[in-house]
Amino acid sequence: MEVDRFEGWLACPDCERDLDPVAVGVLGCSSGHRFEANRRGHLGLVASGWRLPADSGGRGVAGHGTSTVTPVLAAMLPRRGRVLEIAPTGPDLQMAMLGAGLIPAAMSSSTRALDRIVSETGSGAVLADPARRWPIRDAALAALVVTGASLAPIEFHRVLAPGGFLLSATSDEDAAQLMDDLYPWFEHDQSRPVPAGGWTAVRLRRRRRMLAW
Numbered sequence: 218m219e220v221d222r223f224e225g226w227l228a229c230p231d232c233e234r235d236l237d238p239v240a241v242g243v244l245g246c247s248s249g250h251r252f253e254a255n256r257r258g259h260l261g262l263v264a265s266g267w268r269l270p271a272d273s274g275g276r277g278v279a280g281h282g283t284s285t286v287t288p289v290l291a292a293m294l295p296r297r298g299r300v301l302e303i304a305p306t307g308p309d310l311q312m313a314m315l316g317a318g319l320i321p322a323a324m325s326s327s328t329r330a331l332d333r334i335v336s337e338t339g340s341g342a343v344l345a346d347p348a349r350r351w352p353i354r355d356a357a358l359a360a361l362v363v364t365g366a367s368l369a370p371i372e373f374h375r376v377l378a379p380g381g382f383l384l385s386a387t388s389d390e391d392a393a394q395l396m397d398d399l400y401p402w403f404e405h406d407q408s409r410p411v412p413a414g415g416w417t418a419v420r421l422r423r424r425r426r427m428l429a430w
C-alpha cells in the first residue's frame with residue numbers, strides 16, 4: 218500500500234527519531250528501524266518488546282453511542298490541518314473530517330477498530346499503545362479528538378501545534394473533572410461545552426506553556 222499519508226508527522230517508537238517512507242509500504246528512521254503497513258492498510262508502530270493490551274475493539278464513553286456527539290464534535294473541528302482521533306469507535310468522525318477538507322488519521326491499540334477505519338474511510342491508521350509515548354512528532358497536529366481513550370495531557374500538549382485544539386466528549390457528570398484534569402495544559406477557547414444526548418462535548422486550546430504553581 219502507499220504510505221505517503223504517513224509522511225512528515227510520525228516518530229519511531231523505538232528511538233523517537235523522525236519516521237518517513239523509505240520504500241513501497243515501508244517507513245524507516247535514521248537509526249535503521251523499519252515498520253510496514255499491513256495488508257489491510259494500518260501501520261503498526263509498537264516499540265520492540267512491548268505488547269499491546271487486549272483488543273477491545275474500541276470503547277465508547279460510559280456506554281453511550283457516539284452518534285449524538287459526532288456532529289457536535291465535527292462542528293468544533295479546525296479549518297485545516299492534520300487531525301488525529303484517538304481510539305475511534307467508528308468511522309463517522311473520520312468521514313466528517315474528510316468532508317471538511319482536513320487530513321484525518323486514527324490511532325488505536327485495536328486492530329479491529331483500525332481495519333474498519335481504513336476500509337470505510339481510507340484515513341491513515343496507526344496501531345500504537347496510547348498509554349505509552351505516542352509515535353508522533355512534537356507539534357505535528359492541528360487538533361486531537363479524544364472521546365473513549367484515557368487522558369494523557371502531557372502527550373496531548375506535546376503533539377499539538379501551538380494554538381492547537383483538543384476536542385473531547387465525556388459523560389455530563391464527568392465534564393467538570395475533565396476540565397480540572399486538563400487545566401494545567403489547556404484553556405477554554407471561546408466555544409462553550411455543548412450537551413449532546415448524555416455527552417458533553419468540549420473544545421480546549423493548548424496553552425503555550427503548562428501552568429506551574
Ligand SMILES: [Zn+2]
Nearest residue numbers: 229232246250
Ligand atoms: Zn528508530
